[in-house]
Amino acid sequence: MPIRFRGRQTQFYIDIIYGIAFSVGFAYLLFVGMDPRVAAFQGGLVLGYFLRVWENMSVYEQILEEEVAAEAQEAVAQEVEDTVPGAAEQQVTQEIEERVPEEVTSEVEEQVPDEVTSEVEERVPEEVTSEVEEQVPEEVTSEVEQQVEQAVERQMEDGMGEQIEAEVDERIGEEVEKRLDDRVEDHTEDGSDGDESSR
Numbered sequence: 001m002p003i004r005f006r007g008r009q010t011q012f013y014i015d016i017i018y019g020i021a022f023s024v025g026f027a028y029l030l031f032v033g034m035d036p037r038v039a040a041f042q043g044g045l046v047l048g049y050f051l052r053v054w055e056n057m058s059v060y061e062q063i064l065e066e067e068v069a070a071e072a073q074e075a076v077a078q079e080v081e082d083t084v085p086g087a088a089e090q091q092v093t094q095e096i097e098e099r100v101p102e103e104v105t106s107e108v109e110e111q112v113p114d115e116v117t118s119e120v121e122e123r124v125p126e127e128v129t130s131e132v133e134e135q136v137p138e139e140v141t142s143e144v145e146q147q148v149e150q151a152v153e154r155q156m157e158d159g160m161g162e163q164i165e166a167e168v169d170e171r172i173g174e175e176v177e178k179r180l181d182d183r184v185e186d187h188t189e190d191g192s193d194g195d196e197s198s199r
Contacts, residue, residue, distance in 0.1 A: 009055065018049050 025042040029035065 013053070018045060018052070021045055022049070 022042065022045050025038050025045065028038050029042065
């Protein structure tokens with residue numbers, strides 16, 4: 001099972017390895033004697049350790065810069081939140097008061113004609129239809145009643161006139177016949193009287 005090292009634990013074990021290797025090399029040189037290979041190895045260890053320290057310093061510096069930047073950003077944000085809301089709110093309110101009426105007016109001018117037109121187109125036919133349906137039967141009924149009454153009166157007048165004319169013609173005919181009969185009888189009687197007198 002592989003061992004995984006992270007962060008400061010890894011750095012600690014690397015430093016221990018450097019320290020053990022340096023101590024073993026120094027003890028060898030001290031007790032056994034000078035060996036150029038061991039001395040070169042020791043020099044490499046020292047140089048590598050210095051480079052490692054430099055790397056650690058660069059990493060720590062970068063970490064510190066990031067932490068300081070984060071803290072500064074948080075502090076600035078907190079200060080902005082504390083100081084800006086009043087001014088920002090006033091500026092926003094003023095900008096709203098300046099811009100909203102114009103935008104509302106233009107929006108209303110753009111939308112109202114279309115909405116009114118569509119509303120009128122939707123409502124007028126229904127209202128006209130209902131009003132026509134309400135008014136037309138009454139008007140038609142009254143108009144029909146008037147026309148029927150006039151037609152009945154005309155028919156009655158025409159019928160009465162024809163009946164009167166027929167009755168007048170009939171009576172005139174009867175009267176003429178009666179008078180003709182009377183005259184014929186008179187002439188007949190006169191003729192018979194003349195014959196008797198001539199005899």
